[in-house]
Amino acid sequence: MNERSRERVAWHFIAADEAATRLQASYDQGLAAGEVLNRRALHGENRITQKPGKGALLRFALQFVQPLVLVLLLAGVVTAVLGEWVDSGVIFGVTLINAVIGFIQEGRAEDALAALARSVSSEVTVLRDGCKQRLPSTELVPGDVVLLAAGDKVPADLRLFRAKDLQAIESALTGESTAVAKHGDVLPEATVLADRCNMAYAGTVMITGRGAGVVVDTGDRTETGRISQLIAEAPDLTTPLTRKMAVFSNWLLIAIGLLAVLTFIVGMWRGSSAFEMFMAAVALAVGAIPEGLPAAMTITLAIGVARMAKRRAIIRKLPAVETLGSTTIICSDKTGTLTENQMTVRELYAGGVQTTVSGSGYAPEGKLGDGSEIAGALRECLLAGVLCNDAALSKEEAGSEGKDLREHGEQWTIVGDPTEGALIVVARKAGLDEATLHKRFPRHDEIPFDSTRQYMATAHEIDGQRLAYFKGALEQLLPRSRQMLDASGEPVALRSEEIENAARAMAREGLRVLAIARLTSTTTKTLPALDEHSADAGLEFIGLVGMIDPPRPKAIAAVATCHAAGITVKMITGDHAVTALSIARKLDIIKDGETALTGVELAAFDDQQLRRVVTEVNVFARVEPEQKLRLVRALQANGEVVAMTGDGVNDAPALKQADIGIAMGLAGTEVAKDAADMVLTDDDFAAIEAAVEEGRGVYDNLVKFITWTLPTNFGEGLVILAAVVAGATLPITPLQILWINMTTAVFLGLMLAFEPIEANVMQRSPRRPGTPILDSALVWRIVLVSLLLLAGAFGLFLRELSLGNPLAEARTVALNVFVVVEAMYLFNCRSLTRSALHVGLFSNPAIWYGVLTMAVLQALLTYLPLLNRLFATAPIGVRQWLEIAAVGLLAYIVVGVEKRLREVRQAH
Ligand code: ATP
Numbered sequence: 001m002n003e004r005s006r007e008r009v010a011w012h013f014i015a016a017d018e019a020a021t022r023l024q025a026s027y028d029q030g031l032a033a034g035e036v037l038n039r040r041a042l043h044g045e046n047r048i049t050q051k052p053g054k055g056a057l058l059r060f061a062l063q064f065v066q067p068l069v070l071v072l073l074l075a076g077v078v079t080a081v082l083g084e085w086v087d088s089g090v091i092f093g094v095t096l097i098n099a100v101i102g103f104i105q106e107g108r109a110e111d112a113l114a115a116l117a118r119s120v121s122s123e124v125t126v127l128r129d130g131c132k133q134r135l136p137s138t139e140l141v142p143g144d145v146v147l148l149a150a151g152d153k154v155p156a157d158l159r160l161f162r163a164k165d166l167q168a169i170e171s172a173l174t175g176e177s178t179a180v181a182k183h184g185d186v187l188p189e190a191t192v193l194a195d196r197c198n199m200a201y202a203g204t205v206m207i208t209g210r211g212a213g214v215v216v217d218t219g220d221r222t223e224t225g226r227i228s229q230l231i232a233e234a235p236d237l238t239t240p241l242t243r244k245m246a247v248f249s250n251w252l253l254i255a256i257g258l259l260a261v262l263t264f265i266v267g268m269w270r271g272s273s274a275f276e277m278f279m280a281a282v283a284l285a286v287g288a289i290p291e292g293l294p295a296a297m298t299i300t301l302a303i304g305v306a307r308m309a310k311r312r313a314i315i316r317k318l319p320a321v322e323t324l325g326s327t328t329i330i331c332s333d334k335t336g337t338l339t340e341n342q343m344t345v346r347e348l349y350a351g352g353v354q355t356t357v358s359g360s361g362y363a364p365e366g367k368l369g370d371g372s373e374i375a376g377a378l379r380e381c382l383l384a385g386v387l388c389n390d391a392a393l394s395k396e397e398a399g400s401e402g403k404d405l406r407e408h409g410e411q412w413t414i415v416g417d418p419t420e421g422a423l424i425v426v427a428r429k430a431g432l433d434e435a436t437l438h439k440r441f442p443r444h445d446e447i448p449f450d451s452t453r454q455y456m457a458t459a460h461e462i463d464g465q466r467l468a469y470f471k472g473a474l475e476q477l478l479p480r481s482r483q484m485l486d487a488s489g490e491p492v493a494l495r496s497e498e499i500e501n502a503a504r505a506m507a508r509e510g511l512r513v514l515a516i517a518r519l520t521s522t523t524t525k526t527l528p529a530l531d532e533h534s535a536d537a538g539l540e541f542i543g544l545v546g547m548i549d550p551p552r553p554k555a556i557a558a559v560a561t562c563h564a565a566g567i568t569v570k571m572i573t574g575d576h577a578v579t580a581l582s583i584a585r586k587l588d589i590i591k592d593g594e595t596a597l598t599g600v601e602l603a604a605f606d607d608q609q610l611r612r613v614v615t616e617v618n619v620f621a622r623v624e625p626e627q628k629l630r631l632v633r634a635l636q637a638n639g640e641v642v643a644m645t646g647d648g649v650n651d652a653p654a655l656k657q658a659d660i661g662i663a664m665g666l667a668g669t670e671v672a673k674d675a676a677d678m679v680l681t682d683d684d685f686a687a688i689e690a691a692v693e694e695g696r697g698v699y700d701n702l703v704k705f706i707t708w709t710l711p712t713n714f715g716e717g718l719v720i721l722a723a724v725v726a727g728a729t730l731p732i733t734p735l736q737i738l739w740i741n742m743t744t745a746v747f748l749g750l751m752l753a754f755e756p757i758e759a760n761v762m763q764r765s766p767r768r769p770g771t772p773i774l775d776s777a778l779v780w781r782i783v784l785v786s787l788l789l790l791a792g793a794f795g796l797f798l799r800e801l802s803l804g805n806p807l808a809e810a811r812t813v814a815l816n817v818f819v820v821v822e823a824m825y826l827f828n829c830r831s832l833t834r835s836a837l838h839v840g841l842f843s844n845p846a847i848w849y850g851v852l853t854m855a856v857l858q859a860l861l862t863y864l865p866l867l868n869r870l871f872a873t874a875p876i877g878v879r880q881w882l883e884i885a886a887v888g889l890l891a892y893i894v895v896g897v898e899k900r901l902r903e904v905r906q907a908h
Contacts, residue, residue, distance in 0.1 A: 033128065072286065094742055097742060102295045109298050116315065116316075140215050160212070169207055183197055199213075263281050292741065311687060326768065331631065349506070374430045379430075393413075447530050454574065507576050515541070557686070574622065641660075755844050755847075758831055812862055
């Protein structure tokens with residue numbers, strides 16, 4: 001059957017079973033691997049063809065629509081009108097080169113950012129060959145059975161056949177932003193798209209509940225694929241800093257304009273010709289405009305993004321690169337970010353009896369207590385843990401060398417929540433096999449887990465009796481319990497205090513504690529459908545499960561680094577306060593004696609009180625995701641720059657509000673990833689610290705480039721101005737100025753973007769947002785170097801003339817002074833505070849390649865007859881070179897001494 005000619009079926013109008021028959025799919029087995037291959041060959045990848053974004057031509061044209069470039073173009077036009085063809089040609093040539101560089105760099109940066117965004121692959125849970133699997137959503141084919149949970153982005157068009165509390169936001173497709181409840185029943189044929197509640201459409205998101213559906217259409221055949229004018233969204237390349245620089249350039253332009261007019265007037269008044277003065281004004285404008293600045297900034301940021309990706313932090317929004325550098329507080333989840341999320345059950349408490357469990361990891365090897373037979377409350381506890389569970393345990397096939405992987409321990413993997421995986425493992429250690437149990441006691445109903453509700457429940461029929469198992473936070477289940485099971489499994493009066501003490505003892509050891517309970521129907525044989533109020537009827541408490549989730553070793557070091565860098569780390573967790581405090585202590589997030597604030601306490605504070613408390617407390621426990629938003633706002637109101645992690649659907653508002661929203665690449669939902677500025681590929685806290693470090697480094701490199709480039713522009717402007725005021729001939733022509741600006745920006749300045757991070761970046765306090773890009777020290781340095789350039793270039797120029805040498809030679813000397821001083825000053829700029837020797841002379845090889853290229857270019861400009869003619873230069877001799885070198889060295893030493901003096905003064 002041809003893919004395109006396949007007729008469109010009104011899937012909502014046919015029963016779910018009929019849909020399965022038509023698609024030759026099985027709801028409890030999924031497709032077989034071989035069949036998937038056939039269908040993939042027929043339907044291709046599940047990917048929507050991207051329509052091209054802004055045309056290349058338009059993007060190229062936009063390179064010219066910048067005030068700085070427009071002024072250059074104007075200068076080019078006027079010089080052409082004046083008949084100065086060579087000058088005009090070179091000005092146009094330079095603007096063209098500039099545009100090409102900008103175009104290529106921008107394109108590369110956009111592609112890199114888009115590719116990174118795509119690399120955060122969207123995964124789905126699929127049933128194939130009877131097993132649950134996590135797959136990239138691109139691998140889906142029609143007939144695949146997809147399992148949906150809150151936070152999932154729907155990967156293809158699905159006909160739902162099971163739904164529990166399932167609600168979707170379909171605004172991407174229908175524009176409607178309120179949630180739509182989903183079910184599996186048949187709908188009338190005429191039902192419009194927005195009301196087809198038994199379908200889930202690609203690109204929409206599930207915000208609550210659970211469900212399952214069969215794929216009916218993939219890729220371009222989905223509703224989104226058909227109607228969308230999806231434009232390959234080009235990422236925004238502006239950041240607060242580039243916007244600031246754009247404002248700065250506009251001011252610069254006004255200043256340059258005024259100076260140019262002034263030059264013209266002064267010159268005319270001194271009796272020069274209008275033509276000569278116009279050329280001087282053009283020279284000034286051309287010289288003072290930092291043409292290379294926008295491209296250099298984009299490149300520096302792009303390099304930063306690439307460096308962060310290498311350290312497992314994927315930037316989704318470019319401004320994050322900068323904001324990271326000024327982060328003052330990192331609010332991190334505990335489970336999975338600060339801890340390994342490799343849960344192992346260590347202790348069980350059932351029927352008032354404590355049992356320890358041996359073994360580690362997900363390998364079901366170890367025993368419970370002394371290994372005697374499991375019965376009574378303990379068995380019920382394990383059974384409940386397995387049935388009230390959506391995870392799956394699997395063993396990888398033989399390893400690469402065909403060895404038995406059992407020795408290694410990592411062959412056992414979990415699909416789903418590690419907390420649930422641990423329950424399957426402990427049951428297996430006791431001889432209970434989850435597959436058999438699921439088959440014997442199928443699930444009739446469920447309340448899916450939700451971070452706000454903090455528990456889940458499933459209904460089953462066991463020995464002819466309907467009952468529901470609950471598992472979740474103790475605070476949720478204990479108050480709802482009326483009775484408890486004794487060791488033999490018989491219901492007896494509840495002993496709350498004893499249970500609480502047992503839970504506290506586990507939590508103090510840093511164990512994550514989960515409570516297990518059940519609801520039986522003693523009066524009627526049937527249990528009503530499960531809902532939020534089911535537990536109010538009174539639960540029978542079964543037991544507690546204590547699991548370890550050790551802190552990530554790298555996180556301990558990363559927290560220490562953050563502290564040294566003046567960044568506070570706060571733990572915000574859904575887990576119990578005692579467990580959270582125990583882990584926080586191991587990570588050095590808190591000192592002895594510090595306490596935690598719980599979600600309940602937090603809710604009692606008004607915004608003002610919260611602002612006060614939030615600075616003092618570093619561990620927030622049993623926090624509901626919605627409360628994270630309040631915490632971020634309170635911290636921001638205190639002037640903090642907040643990075644916040646999150647993984648669930650309800651975390652999305654806090655992630656959007658935070659200055660840096662960070663989503664988990666592995667455990668995070670699609671909704672959280674979409675809301676985030678940055679995604680951690682391995683969920684590890686250490687990657688956040690690394691990204692902050694890179695962020696600081698990138699910002700440093702941007703400031704270094706600005707500090708390096710401005711003196712050239714100011715120096716050139718000053719030289720022209722001084723010449724006009726002194727009534728002397730221009731020491732450098734507009735063309736020569738353009739040569740200097742373009743070549744040095746590309747081969748010298750840009751090399752600063754490759755500068756490695758300085759060793760001390762994480763030992764200083766975060767940069768306060770709103771502080772000027774250049775502090776007074778740097779402004780003075782820029783003025784100093786501009787004056788050195790003026791003195792050196794103008795001085796040697798006048799000296800050459802006074803020696804009776806031709807103008808072209810004198811100008812060539814002045815031009816080379818500029819380039820040599822810029823090259824020497826480049827080394828000064830490799831660190832803003834320390835000497836170039838301190839950062840290691842060869843730690844950035846790019847600098848040396850740049851300097852060598854520049855030397856070759858200068859030699860060509862000075863000695864190649866063609867370039868001599870074009871740029872009005874002339875060969876110079878050894879004496880002149882020595883004098884130029886002396887000026888360069890002097891400039892290097894003066895700036896070096898200035899830096900050293902400042903360092904010494906600061907040390908006192
Ligand atoms: P963090 O917020 O640091 O990631 P967390 O995993 O404990 O920690 P939540 O996922 O919000 O946070 O869970 C809150 C509580 O709900 C847990 O402490 C636990 O008691 C309970 N819980 C977690 N996962 C499950 C689950 N799959 N089934 C039942 N209850 C769970």
